[in-house]
Amino acid sequence: MALQITNAxxxxxxxxxxxxxxxxxMGKTSSLKYLPGKTLVLDVDRTSKVLKGCKNIDIVQVDNINTWDFWEKLIIELYENYKGKYxxxxxxxxxxxxxxxxxxxxSKGKNKGVPSQGDYQYMQFRLVNSLRYMKNLGCNIIWTAWENTDSYQDANGQYxxxxxxxxxxxxINNVLGLCDVVGRLAINPEGERGFILTASNSTYAKNQLDDRKGCLQSELIPAGDGVEGTKTVSKGPTK
Incomplete structure (x- = not known):
């Protein structure tokens, strides 16, 4: 086997x-209007209406009823027919x-609509495998998620x-490990929305692409970063 070696x-x-x-x-969906270049949004939670008027954005409505089969077909379709188009x-x-x-x-099981333990395992493997698969599309991959909170105790006993x-x-560790950037959307004292890109005891975040510790909502992916002739879209309403 011949190894493909790249110098760092x-x-x-x-x-x-x-x-x-x-x-x-908070504005997660609205953040997508600032991405440079042409963007495809896979709308699961039906909030893409905040992107109205953005000519550089195409939207696919994900089937939120028959999701298991639809999602598998969608990922394969993206790889086979849309690789490099966005x-x-x-x-x-x-x-x-x-x-x-x-x-x-x-809904397909025998427990009156309640997912079984096996269903949770199916979902877990499908999501992680989907992220691995999508990393081969030759474009930026952006996943949005809602925020959870809990109480955490460090090694010194502080909460x-x-x-x-x-x-x-x-x-969650598998998903975050496969991402280059994890950003928490927040509002600074001046009322500007932006992303926290550096981890702390109270925030999950990371940035393996550059040295920024944070950025404005409109600067998650800087305009022209791997995209020729693009401009940042002006600010609009937040989700």
């Missing part, structure tokens, strides 16, 4: 995998996608209120 100095980071999260209504592919949002898959599987993406707890 030659690595380019023009494409990335992002997970952005925040409470409902600069960004966005899943909005993965928290609702989990629930839709579980609801669909539960923190911790914020993290609403992703099934058994796969």
């Amino acid at each position: 100095a030659d690595i380019k980071t023009s494409k990335g995998t992002y997970l952005i999260y925040g409470p409902p209504g 600069n960004n592919v966005c899943i909005d949002n993965v928290s609702e996608l989990e629930r839709c898959i579980l609801s669909d599987l539960g 923190y209120n911790r914020s993290f993406p609403q992703v099934n707890h058994k796969i």
